[in-house]
Amino acid sequence: MIETLLTPLEYDYMLKAIAVSGLIGGVCAFLSCFITLKGWSLMGDALSHSVVPGVAVAYALGWPFAAGAFGTGLLAAAGMAFVKTKTRLREDAVIGVVFTAFFALGLFLISIRPSSVDLRTIVFGNILGISDPDIVQVAIISGVTLAVLGLKWRDLRLFCFDANQARAIGLNVTVLHYMLLTLLSATAVAALQTVGACLVVAMLVTPGATAYLLTDRFERMIGLATAMGVGTSLAGAYASYFFDGSTGGCIVTLQSLLFILALIFAPKHGLRAARRRRRVAAHDFALEGGTRPPDAFSGLKQTRPEAGFHP
Amino acid sequence: MSTPSPIELQVNDVTVSYANGMVALRDASFRLTGGAICGLVGVNGSGKSTLFKAIMDFVRPARGTVLIGGRPVRAALKANLVAYVPQAEEVDWTFPVSVWDVVLMGRYGYMNFLRRPGAEDRSIAEESLARVGMLDFRERQIGELSGGQKKRVFLARALAQRSRVILLDEPFTGVDVTTETTIIELLRELRAAGHLMLVSTHNLGSVPEFCDQVVLINRTVLAAGPTEEVFTEANLARAFGGVLRHFRFDESTVQKHDGKAVTLLTDDERPLVFGKDGHLEYSRRAGHEQVVEQRAETEDDK
Ligand SMILES: Nc1ncnc2c1ncn2[C@@H]1O[C@H](COP(=O)(O)OP(=O)(O)O)[C@@H](O)[C@H]1O
Ligand SMILES: [Mg+2]
Numbered sequence: 001m002i003e004t005l006l007t008p009l010e011y012d013y014m015l016k017a018i019a020v021s022g023l024i025g026g027v028c029a030f031l032s033c034f035i036t037l038k039g040w041s042l043m044g045d046a047l048s049h050s051v052v053p054g055v056a057v058a059y060a061l062g063w064p065f066a067a068g069a070f071g072t073g074l075l076a077a078a079g080m081a082f083v084k085t086k087t088r089l090r091e092d093a094v095i096g097v098v099f100t101a102f103f104a105l106g107l108f109l110i111s112i113r114p115s116s117v118d119l120r121t122i123v124f125g126n127i128l129g130i131s132d133p134d135i136v137q138v139a140i141i142s143g144v145t146l147a148v149l150g151l152k153w154r155d156l157r158l159f160c161f162d163a164n165q166a167r168a169i170g171l172n173v174t175v176l177h178y179m180l181l182t183l184l185s186a187t188a189v190a191a192l193q194t195v196g197a198c199l200v201v202a203m204l205v206t207p208g209a210t211a212y213l214l215t216d217r218f219e220r221m222i223g224l225a226t227a228m229g230v231g232t233s234l235a236g237a238y239a240s241y242f243f244d245g246s247t248g249g250c251i252v253t254l255q256s257l258l259f260i261l262a263l264i265f266a267p268k269h270g271l272r273a274a275r276r277r278r279r280v281a282a283h284d285f286a287l288e289g290g291t292r293p294p295d296a297f298s299g300l301k302q303t304r305p306e307a308g309f310h311p
Numbered sequence: 312m313s314t315p316s317p318i319e320l321q322v323n324d325v326t327v328s329y330a331n332g333m334v335a336l337r338d339a340s341f342r343l344t345g346g347a348i349c350g351l352v353g354v355n356g357s358g359k360s361t362l363f364k365a366i367m368d369f370v371r372p373a374r375g376t377v378l379i380g381g382r383p384v385r386a387a388l389k390a391n392l393v394a395y396v397p398q399a400e401e402v403d404w405t406f407p408v409s410v411w412d413v414v415l416m417g418r419y420g421y422m423n424f425l426r427r428p429g430a431e432d433r434s435i436a437e438e439s440l441a442r443v444g445m446l447d448f449r450e451r452q453i454g455e456l457s458g459g460q461k462k463r464v465f466l467a468r469a470l471a472q473r474s475r476v477i478l479l480d481e482p483f484t485g486v487d488v489t490t491e492t493t494i495i496e497l498l499r500e501l502r503a504a505g506h507l508m509l510v511s512t513h514n515l516g517s518v519p520e521f522c523d524q525v526v527l528i529n530r531t532v533l534a535a536g537p538t539e540e541v542f543t544e545a546n547l548a549r550a551f552g553g554v555l556r557h558f559r560f561d562e563s564t565v566q567k568h569d570g571k572a573v574t575l576l577t578d579d580e581r582p583l584v585f586g587k588d589g590h591l592e593y594s595r596r597a598g599h600e601q602v603v604e605q606r607a608e609t610e611d612d613k
Contacts, residue, residue, distance in 0.1 A: 037403075037406060037407075085330075151424075151425060154419070154425070154426035155419075155426060157408075158416055158419065160406075161403060161406045161408060161416075162397070162402065162403075162416070164367070164369055164395065164397060164401065165395070165397075165416060165417075165468075167367065167368065167369060167388065168367055168388060168393065168394065168395045168472075169388065169391065169416075169417075169419050169420035169472070170385075170388040170389035170390075170391070170420055171419070212407065215407060216407045216409070216452035217407055217408075217409065218406075218407045218408055218412070221407050
C-alpha cells in the first residue's frame, strides 16, 4: 500500500512536476488575493489567453517561451487600454474582443506550424513533460514575483483598496498599476506550463476567492490562499499520476472543491453562517414581541433659534 | 519650524472636463489660508467632488493650476501636505482590512519603502483613533461599522497623516448627530492648530455654525470669502436655484403667541416647525384657517 503511494515519487519527472506545480500554485495564489480584490479576474483570464501567440512564435524561433509569452501578454494589455480610452465600449467588451483576437492568432500560428509546439501543451498544459530550461524560466519568474510581492504588498494592497489614498500620500499609482499588471502577465506565463491557457485563470482567482470567504484580514487571506494554492497543486500533481488524468484538471478541481467547502462552511461568510444569523435575528425579533419601540427623534438635529421670529 | 507660516491653498482658473466631454468645472478660482474651516457649498452635481479631485490631482485639469503651500500638487502630496477624506461611495467596504490597517495607511508616506510601521507611526495612529473615539473598534473590519463610525475612521486616517490641509467630501452625509458633533469639534481644534479644512456639503444649515469661509459653487465658483459675506439669500438663490425649500414665517401658521419659542427640526429636508407648547405649524396658512382660529390667544394673533 505505502509502496503504491510512493511510486510517483520514484520518477524524476513526477518529482519535478510536483515541485514546479507547488511553486507556481503558491505564486499564483499569492497574487490571486490582489487580483480578486482589485476586480481584475477577467483581466487574468484575458492575459492568460493572450500569451498563446507569443509562445507559438517563441518556440518556432527557438527563443525562451517566457519572453514571447510575456511580450504578447503586455501587447494585449496595452491594446485593451488603448481601445478602452479611444472608444465608448464597456470594459468587458474590450477585454473580450482583444483577448480572443490574440488567442485566435495563437491557435492559427500553431496550426500552420504544427511541428514546433503541440497545441495541447499550450491549451491544457503539460507539466509532466516540462523541460529543464522551462523549469529555470518558471523558477526565475516565480522568484521575481515573490520578491516583488513580498516587498511591496502593502503598497499594492493600498492601491487595490483605495488608489486615491495611494495618490494622496504621493505614491506613483501608474507604476503600481503596471507593476501588478506585469506580475499578472508573468505568473500567467508561468502557470501556462502547469495547467494550460484555459485553466490559468482558476489558479489566479480561486485561491484568493476562497480565502476571502474565510477571513476579514488581508494578511491571513494571503496566508490561507498561498497555503491552499501550494497544497492543491502538490496534491493535484501527485494524484494525477494515479488517475492518469490531466494535471491541470486535477489541481483546479481540488481548488474548486475547497471553494465549495468554504462557501458552505466558512465561519462568518459561509451559507450556513448566514442561515444561522437569520435564524438568530428572527428569534430575537420574536422575543421582543415582534415590535421595536420607535426611536422618535433620535436621528434628528434640533435647532432652537436664539433670535426670535416675529411674524 | 517654531512658527510656520500659515499654509495657503490657491486654485487658479481651474477647468476640468471628463472623458465624455462634460465640463464639470469652469475657471474656478479662490485662495484660502490656514487656520480656517471653509465650506464648499453647492447642489449635487455642482462639481464639489470634481474640485477636490482636481486639488488632489486625481483628475488632471484641462486648464489652470493648483498651488498648495506655494508648491504644485505633486510636490505637496509627496510632502504629505494634504489629506483627503473620501465620500462614502468611493470606498470598497467589503475589502478585508481592519480599522487599524486603514488608519496606518495614513502613515505610509512617512514609512520606509517596506511600509513597516514604527513605534511613532503606531502611537500617532492610536492617538488619531482615540481623538475620533474609535479606539475600541480598531480590530473591526471596516464594513462592520455604522455610517458615522466609517466617517470617523477615515477622518482618523487623515489625522494620522498630519497634513496641514485636509479635504473632506460630504463628511456629514449619512452620519448620526454624535458623529457630526465630534467632527465639528475636531475641525475647530484643527483650525486652532493652524490647519486648513475644506469641507463640502449640501447641508446649508450647518455651514454658518462651523465654517468661517465659504466657497459657493455651481459648475464654477459663484462666490468665495467670509461666511457672512458669501452666505446671503441672493448668493444662495444663485447657487441653488429652485432647489431650496422655503419656510416663510409670515406665510405660515406661526402666530404672534409663539414668540421666540418656535422650534425648528430639520434633517436637511423641509424643516419641521413647532410653535409654543410644541404644536405643529404649517408652512402655509391656506387650508389651515381652522387651526389658526383655534390657537389664537389674542385678537391681533390673527
Ligand atoms: N468620472 C466622471 N465622468 C463623467 N462625468 C462625471 C464624472 N464624475 C462626475 N461627473 C459629472 O460631473 C458633474 C459634477 O460631479 P461632482 O463633482 O461629483 O458633483 P458633486 O460632488 O458636487 O455632487 C456631475 O454632473 C457628474 O455627473
Ligand atoms: Mg460629490
